[in-house]
Amino acid sequence: MSTNQSIKPITTVVNERGNLEIGGCDLVKLAETYGTPLYVIDNVTLRSICREYKEAFASYRKVQMMYASKALCTLATSAIIASEGFGFDVVSAGEIYTVYKAGVDMSKVLFNGNNKSFDELALALDLDVGRISVDNFFELSLLNEIALSKNKNVDILLRITPGIECHTHEYIQTGHLDSKFGFDLTQIDDAVELIKNEYTNLKIHGLHAHIGSQIFETSIYGDEVEILVKEIARLEQKYNIKLDEINIGGGLGVKYVETDCPPEPKDIASIVIQRLNSAIEKYNIELPTVFIEPGRSIISTSGVTLYSIGSSKQVPYGTKYVAVDGGMADNARPSMYQAEYTAQIVNKPNIKDALQKVTIAGRFCESGDILIKNIELPNPEEGDILCVFNTGAYNYSMASNYNRVQKPAMVLVNNSQSDIIVNRETLEDLISHDVIPNGLS
Ligand code: LLP
Numbered sequence: 150m151s152t153n154q155s156i157k158p159i160t161t162v163v164n165e166r167g168n169l170e171i172g173g174c175d176l177v178k179l180a181e182t183y184g185t186p187l188y189v190i191d192n193v194t195l196r197s198i199c200r201e202y203k204e205a206f207a208s209y210r211k212v213q214m215m216y217a218s219k220a221l222c223t224l225a226t227s228a229i230i231a232s233e234g235f236g237f238d239v240v241s242a243g244e245i246y247t248v249y250k251a252g253v254d255m256s257k258v259l260f261n262g263n264n265k266s267f268d269e270l271a272l273a274l275d276l277d278v279g280r281i282s283v284d285n286f287f288e289l290s291l292l293n294e295i296a297l298s299k300n301k302n303v304d305i306l307l308r309i310t311p312g313i314e315c316h317t318h319e320y321i322q323t324g325h326l327d328s329k330f331g332f333d334l335t336q337i338d339d340a341v342e343l344i345k346n347e348y349t350n351l352k353i354h355g356l357h358a359h360i361g362s363q364i365f366e367t368s369i370y371g372d373e374v375e376i377l378v379k380e381i382a383r384l385e386q387k388y389n390i391k392l393d394e395i396n397i398g399g400g401l402g403v404k405y406v407e408t409d410c411p412p413e414p415k416d417i418a419s420i421v422i423q424r425l426n427s428a429i430e431k432y433n434i435e436l437p438t439v440f441i442e443p444g445r446s447i448i449s450t451s452g453v454t455l456y457s458i459g460s461s462k463q464v465p466y467g468t469k470y471v472a473v474d475g476g477m478a479d480n481a482r483p484s485m486y487q488a489e490y491t492a493q494i495v496n497k498p499n500i501k502d503a504l505q506k507v508t509i510a511g512r513f514c515e516s517g518d519i520l521i522k523n524i525e526l527p528n529p530e531e532g533d534i535l536c537v538f539n540t541g542a543y544n545y546s547m548a549s550n551y552n553r554v555q556k557p558a559m560v561l562v563n564n565s566q567s568d569i570i571v572n573r574e575t576l577e578d579l580i581s582h583d584v585i586p587n588g589l590s
Pocket residue numbers: 217219220238261321323358359361362363398399400401442443444445446482486542543
């Protein structure tokens with residue numbers, strides 16, 4: 150079984166005290182030491198999926214694994230992922246700055262996004278970001294202008310919309326034609342002509358696409374590869390240019406609940422490599438370098454969130470709500486995408502009797518702040534610690550301070566050791582950007 154096919158971090162066990170343990174660390178102890186809510190990242194699980202991806206694509210000579218930072222971007226996790234040989238897909242000055250500060254080789258960074266600002270592009274050039282994936286005509290002109298002003302040449306890809314629909318939540322589909330991302334296939338020629346004739350500080354290396362997220366199908370990756378190779382071959386011929394890079398984006402799904410059956414990296418790799426080899430022959434081009442940029446499937450399974458259970462409410466003849474000390478501000482996914490999660494009570498993971506069907510409610514002031522509906526838990530009580538699995542991706546990275554609540558801390562666990570990698574926000578942090586203008590009465 151591959152790491153992304155496991156709901157829990159691969160080091161999860163029940164220890165001799167009867168508590169859940171991850172990375173050799175007792176989760177009850179972690180909650181006591183660091184407080185809750187607490188994000189926990191397991192080093193072994195994170196490294197294991199990175200290695201699975203590398204092995205999966207090892208038979209293809211020219212491959213560069215990238216990590217989509219938007220799933221989770223911190224100094225420590227970036228340093229770990231970089232040490233596994235990955236490059237980074239970044240989408241903002243904040244992500245650029247974080248990976249830079251984490252010591253990432255900036256030549257392996259790709260800057261992506263549909264509305265990059267002048268300042269962000271300028272920062273990317275100043276820090277020698279390796280590739281910029283240009284999304285639209287406005288950006289082509291803006292980037293060339295900045296490049297000219299800095300007397301630099303910039304290496305770019307063109308982001309295209311390949312016209313592939315994947316079966317995932319509508320908000321996280323990106324490759325279909327009516328999408329806000331990238332050039333439509335009918336617009337690429339104009340873009341290439343502009344680069345050739347006018348925007349001479351830009352050097353195009355290839356094409357970039359991303360078809361969506363939490364994908365369980367493999368065949369659409371084959372279709373995507375075919376489209377990218379076909380377009381590269383056509384553009385090479387028509388404009389007499391060399392395009393030797395394709396970036397197929399990310400998207401591989403993970404297992405949030407028992408009914409989820411995501412394919413593993415090697416399933417995607419075999420279809421991608423197979424289709425690449427046949428398309429290369431069919432369209433008669435040289436072997437391109439392939440970039441793959443998964444986010445969720447790299448980081449999600451390694452992460453869990455610990456919450457303390459507080460109040461409960463039994464609605465007469467209705468739902469039993471069990472409330473935890475976090476919710477939609479640290480995990481927006483259930484309220485945004487109806488996402489489902491699996492959880493266990495850390496201090497009684499093995500108890501199979503006294504099971505109650507409950508709904509885990511968050512502590513935020515919205516009826517929609519529900520983390521898990523109808524989950525069976527052994528007599529959940531005040532003071533129990535709840536562990537929600539598979540929260541490494543798109544939880545902290547989408548966290549907010551709604552209700553003026555501090556964002557949780559994050560710890561890294563490894564070999565029975567735990568280390569803070571993100572400090573819990575303090576009340577002072579919350580007001581640190583506020584200003585009362587002089588004379589306000
Ligand atoms: N590359 C590009 C260009 C992307 O837009 C994305 C994700 C990725 C790579 C990584 O995709 P992944 O491997 O993580 O599926 N907040 C949503 C997911 C949004 C994904 C946006 N783009 C969620 O929580 O489900």
